[in-house]
Amino acid sequence: MENMSTPLVSVIVPTFMRGDIAVNTVQKYHEIFMNFQRNITDFSFDLILIDDNSAEADFELLATALEPHAHLIRNKTNLGPGPSRNLGINLSGSDWIWFLDDDDSLDPTNAEIVVRE
Numbered sequence: 001m002e003n004m005s006t007p008l009v010s011v012i013v014p015t016f017m018r019g020d021i022a023v024n025t026v027q028k029y030h031e032i033f034m035n036f037q038r039n040i041t042d043f044s045f046d047l048i049l050i051d052d053n054s055a056e057a058d059f060e061l062l063a064t065a066l067e068p069h070a071h072l073i074r075n076k077t078n079l080g081p082g083p084s085r086n087l088g089i090n091l092s093g094s095d096w097i098w099f100l101d102d103d104d105s106l107d108p109t110n111a112e113i114v115v116r117e
Contacts, residue, residue, distance in 0.1 A: 007044040008095055009033075009115070012088030013070075014050045014081045015102040019058030022049065022102040023065040029100060030069040032108045036115050043115060046071060048091060050084040053077055 011029055015022040026049055033045045047070035051059050054074075062072055073091065075084060085099055100106065 010092035014084035019061035
């Protein structure tokens with residue numbers, strides 16, 4: 001994970017029992033937002049992935065694959081997506097929050113328009 005004190009945008013992604021899908025999606029998000037960071041002055045971000053108490057195998061897959069790309073937080077019990085997003089907000093400290101789900105598709109061109117605005 002990049003070492004930034006307070007990122008401009010926190011991308012919060014809740015997930016539950018979908019380790020393989022979440023890994024692929026979050027890696028794509030990371031690539032898109034890294035491109036923004038390289039191309040847009042004063043843009044910084046972090047990815048916060050909230051695992052909603054998935055099975056151990058899913059959590060381990062996430063922990064192994066996403067370590068350099070995202071902050072991984074695991075709920076002690078299954079709370080659902082809303083409370084998981086709220087936890088991400090509480091951990092963030094960023095000026096802006098961007099909610100994405102673990103199976104969303106993010107169009108880089110449209111996302112860049114939002115980021116530049």
